[in-house]
Amino acid sequence: MSSSLLAQQLIQAVEAADSPAKLLKAVQELASARLEEGLPTLIAALGYNNPGAAVAAVDGLIQMGDLAVQPLLDLLDGYNYSARAWAIRALAGIGHPRALDTLLEAAKNDFALSVRRAAARGLGNLRWHELPVERVPLAQFQVMDALFVVAQDPEWVVRYAAVVALQGLARAMILTQPDSISQILIQLQWVADSDGDLTVRTRAQFAQQALNKTEQENSEPLPLRETRCS
């Protein structure tokens, strides 16, 4: 069977589904086929008010990666709030910096904690090499600033996600601007000392440990590079 014939069949199965269970199964099958033709149908499934199908569609969209980014960004203008929230989750999972502004805004200001949580996590997962190299430093500082704000969210799980994202951002910044890591480590220390939630404090402590270890490993070859430069 050609891939476009298969795609048509899978898409029709989604459109013809007349029960939540059938819809879930059809979306799961379309998502796992990873066909470009299926993209609009997967995006439409975010708005069907069927959480199981939406989760499957988000997984499928994340697998499709960059192809899905622009259609998802277009969807964000729509009126369906629930579909918007799922789209932000998909963008967070894909990690393309084209979604940077959307994720910054959602992490700080969305009213649903699950969206703030996912957006914060996405800010720590961005694939920085997709951005022109001269734009990276400023964008990373924007993300850092935003995550410092998100680290004071009223919900523990959003603060937890901000800590995980700060760890991811620090790992990326070790390569691009290692001098700035100390600011992240100071913020993590502050969370580890003063957050009101034991789980969040513990995650910050773990992030510090992991980063200190990475920094030590990274700092060892440094003298070699300096020799080469001079």
Add this chain to the structure above:
Amino acid sequence: MPHQNFPNRTLVVVLTVDLRLMRESHSDAIESSRLAEESGSGEALTVGQAIANLQGSDLGLRVYAAWWLGRFRVNEPAAVDALIAALDDEADRTEAGGYPLRRNAARALGKLGDRRAVPALIGSLNCSDYYVREAAAQSLALLGDAECIPALTNLLAKGLQEGQLVPHQPDLSQPYDALLEALGTLQATTSIPVIRPFLEHPTDRVQYAAARALYQLTQESIYGERLVQALSGSTLQLRRAALADLGAIGYLPAADAIARTHAENSLKLISLKGLLEHEIKQTSSDPLSQDAIRVMSLMDSLL
């Protein structure tokens, strides 16, 4: 804390209420993080008004005041006294004979943490309204005073006849799940023989509550595993209940199964949070144990 907008706050209240239907202790975990800010912020009632309303004649205002005093944890002697008095209210009755004000007062007293309420709540275990008995059992668990163990055990024993479940099943005449949970929380090891038969109760929720209590009382993994099995229960509601129970007992071997459960990530995260905090309190946080790190990795994957 930075500026917070109102929609955000409303959502939390909705979520909290929703979760309370499922499990009181978890809603509290979520709720407590918000209270400090909320209680100080221009809510319509003042403490004095709420206490006055509770003792007034407008039934609607009385019921709301009882809820409000618990919601904002107004732990003042005058509030506790007024709520204790409300446990004997006869004015507010539903057509079916229920006591809405007593229900709210019983729930609120659990949140205020004043053990002066224990004798009155023990008395409420004899109320003719099922929901008052249930609220009283839940609040007695929260207050943590072992004095109520005999009364809770006696009420639980109404479901038994000669050490077996009563023959006419399903018997849901008592709030068995709340009673079982309370006895587990209160470390009522002497009640184990009364608790054990409820593992066979036809209602899944009651079985889970029995397994949860028996794990807390014995630390035997067979009871934890029973709840792990429940994670693949047939309905979302049952799976949610099992997630809440496993989080409450901090059963570490359940971590991977929790992460794989077909349920909302937000509830899986709360459940794993319970495991992590139990582990940290058992061991130490410096250095972090391998198990603690493993639970956090699972949590990271669910964000």
